[in-house]
Amino acid sequence: MDEQARIMQALGGVSLAGHSIQGGMALPPPHGHDGIDDGRKQDIGDILHQIMTITDQSLDEAQAKKHGLNCHRMKPALFSVLCEIKEKTGLSIRGAQEEDPPDPQLMRLDNMLLAEGVSGPEKGGGSAAAAAAAAASGGASDNSIEHSDYRAKLTQIRQIYHTELEKYEQACNEFTTHVMNLLREQSRTRPISPKEIERMVGIIHRKFSSIQMQLKQSTCEAVMILRSRFLDARRKRRNFSKQATEILNEYFYSHLSNPYPSEEAKEELAKKCSITVSQGVGSTITVSQVSNWFGNKRIRYKKNIGKFQEEANLYAAKTAVTAAHAVAAAVQNSQTNSPTTPNSGFQMKDEEFQLDSAESKNTLLTNMFTGSSGSFNLPNSGDMFLSMQSLNGDSYQGAQVGANVQSQVDTLRHVISQTAGYSEALGGNTMYSPHGLNANVGWHDTTTPSAVISPTEGPGSVHSDTSN
DNA sequence: AGCTATGATTAGAC
């Protein structure tokens, strides 16, 4: 109502002077006339009145009148004036702010979707992100099962995103076309300029892009959830197979003096474990998992040696059998090769090692080195190392033994120190003797006798990094 | 459910 009054006033008075109807419409005979005569004013007044009251009439009546007005010769002029007035009054300015600068949030979302491989080029989408996620979680990047699972899920998200996006775009286009047609249609009866239509299209696009942003946001959320689940899945603990643990333990206890496998050793262990694992169930074991395992093992062993006593004995005995076999082979070999070599005193036969308990093996091995079957009084560790050295030097050197001499020496020493611990503490204290403890557990202790480390390692062994 | 064992992660030192 207020509006109507304004328009009426505008058309009837001041504004009209500015937009001179005669100028705007180039209509009837302005030649020679400076103004608009009363009759014409009356005419315009009538038209305006008809326009303003059209809504009060019945549909048919209005339709007829509309048609009449549409065909009126003054219509284009009035239309353009009304449009201009509409512009000026700012009716259509609402929501037509100047071209909005790129929304930072939208940009963030776009960047993220691009980085995650959801938007952007199709190929390779996701694998890079998965690799990145894997790398971020500790470097183990070859868990292909979870990896492909992640990729599959990401592809799914990507597909949904694209279908939805397409749907939105299609809907947006359809709606825009519809509105444009509608406005064009209405522009016949309402003061709607092409500029306004354009603006309306802009508004529609903005609305739809805000919906798109929601879509992008939820897609991002889905990707984040997927990613965190992927990482969580990696964090999820899965016990290694028995064989894999055995392999790792064997290495650990046979390198007790220096349980720091080199990179190559870790790789080899990982490979070995994976081979045995692949025969059973589970996934492959990576180098970083081997590192984790050794890290955990070292610290836990050191923290509670007593707890690991039994395990240590078991593995030591286990390796001792192998060692003894190797020793026997070496002795036999050296005897065969040099028949004149005097008997070194290690007359071992396989049958002698067909023993069941680790304890008896220990005893046997102890006897081996003391040369007596009675009680074994352990000399101090230094002496022990000396004897190990001499054993190493006398019996191993020169012989083409394909076994890991270092691990054998470690193992044998462990067995001996075990026995010593028992005899010294009368079986009550199952800990290592202080010296032995030093030698075995003070891994980073520089006082660890260097003689413990044998420079010889067989080709069949996993090389240990003695630089530690 | 409560417990222990164990693989993974983290912070900080080197």
Added chain:
DNA sequence: GTCTAATCATAGCT
């Protein structure tokens, strides 16, 4: 980068 030490979180057993 590797290492230790502490810690988290789950598997698996009772």
